[in-house]
Amino acid sequence: MNPPATPAMISAHRLSKEFTVHKKEPGLRGSLRALFRRRYIVKEAVKAASFEVNEGELVGLVGANGAGKTTLVKMLAGVIHPTSGAASVLGYCPWERDNRLRRKMALIMGQKASLWWDLPAADCFLLLREIYQIPRPRFEATIEMLTEMLEVREQLKIQIRRLSLGERMKMELVAALLHEPRVVFLDEPTIGLDLTAQRAIREFLLRYLREHRPAMLLTSHYMEDIEKLCERIIILREGEIVYDGPLARVVATYAPYKVVTAHLDGAQGAWSAESAAAALGGLGEVAEAAPGVVRLHVPRAEVARSAAAVLRELPVVDVTIEEPEIGAIIERIMRERGGAER
């Protein structure tokens, strides 16, 4: 791959973050003991993370709970200081919080509200206009465009606390993008939303990316977000980057098999899960064997031979050959060495 013509918009170099946490035994006795003598443990939330994100790229940051995704995003957004390592966002060190950077950057957190609870979104946006010093004509045009894209124009004058979760998140997105940032950090932007709202936000993000070409870093627990939005993903496991590359390559690297599914004719003989599994085990890994359905993970080179054997050996009414589900592969990679909750 050729190096990018322009320097990366986001770059992290061996970025690490350690937290010192107090370990307390459970119960009252543990609390009393901790009052006088405390045990501290050092937790490495992010370990020497290095990567770059270029203009117009939307990179998915994937990992189990406690893998360090949010910590990494917060370091790059300048919210917390790293323990070691370096980072550059639009040429600035993020945790020095230079206003020239903060004017061109946005952070959106699905679990935290930035808008004032008791005010209508329109008022909150006026405050943001002042904060980001957005000229009035541009401000009005951007509001119109964003609220139209997200279909929340009618809700502009309603207090934030009276909006639905989905509408609130859409308003948060408008608020974050009002100043047309060049770098956008999205931490779980669709968490807790229903499927329709999730889809609307995904479509909006893709359109925004296409039209404005910012560098975007997205964390999400929803594999559908990652699959639909990101061509490139970074997988974090216990603070370490274990994969950084195209989403499509994850399949070839971590799932060297295809899924062969045979739907069986129940009327012909007594094919049970066990008997099908016993007959076909040699063709590949039996991933599922239920009455009427057998699903095999077959090495890619063996797919044709295995499919033929399935058709020969079993009373098949239908057979499908598919790529494994990307979400399931990623989840398996994340789980491989555990993923302790933090």
Next chain:
Amino acid sequence: MRYLRLYLYFLRFSFSRSMEFRFDFFFRIFMDSVYYAVNLGFYGVLFSKVPTIGGWNFDQAVIFVAGYLLLDAIDMTVFSNNMWQLPSLINRGDLDYYLVRPVSTLYFVSLRDFAANSFVNLLMTIGILAWAIARYPGELGPASIAAFAVLLLAGCFLHYVLHITFLLSAFWLHAAAGVQQLFYVIREFSERPHQIYKGWLRQVLVTVLPVALFASIPAHALFDGLDLALALHVVAVAIGAWLLLVFVWSRGLRAYVSASS
């Protein structure tokens, strides 16, 4: 100018929000009126037993009390809501959004919530101070009154700086209730004339923990005149306190862990 425009937004939002909660609006007026009456009454009782306290007679003490009531009302109106919320912003990781905005985060977290429901109290205390000065039997020239007003504003600034510096301990302690309480205990020293304290305690109260500069020193300047040494002292303490706050704030942000989402 930009920060002034931002503050006008804070004011506008705060007023429109507080009008929604009528009970709280009137309750605060009632509670604070009781507080003012108790404070003035306390000195009334004291002066029925003694002719002077710390060299001040009853009329002077009334001006001093009116001064610290005004300071308290300014604090309640401008800073208090923000101060109450600050430890929770730090502990719950809600400082995150303020840190990514291109404005001073310290300015934002200190001033964003104007307690519009205390505004009536602020007007009441201005009235009490004006009444206290008007009923004073001695001579108070306009220059002395102006110096008193400026020093009282410096006292408000020092009150804010000292209070927030205490609260910033939440960056390290993760619980600021005890420290908040400690600040209120120390602040009680400001509600008595500083002349009653002697020796090292008095030195501490005008320098390291300069609560005497909140209202007592301004009243002293009003009655006895403001000399250059005292003016320089107030300026030096204010600058020193501000530099300390900026230092603690920047160290605090380095220690800020933000709560995991």
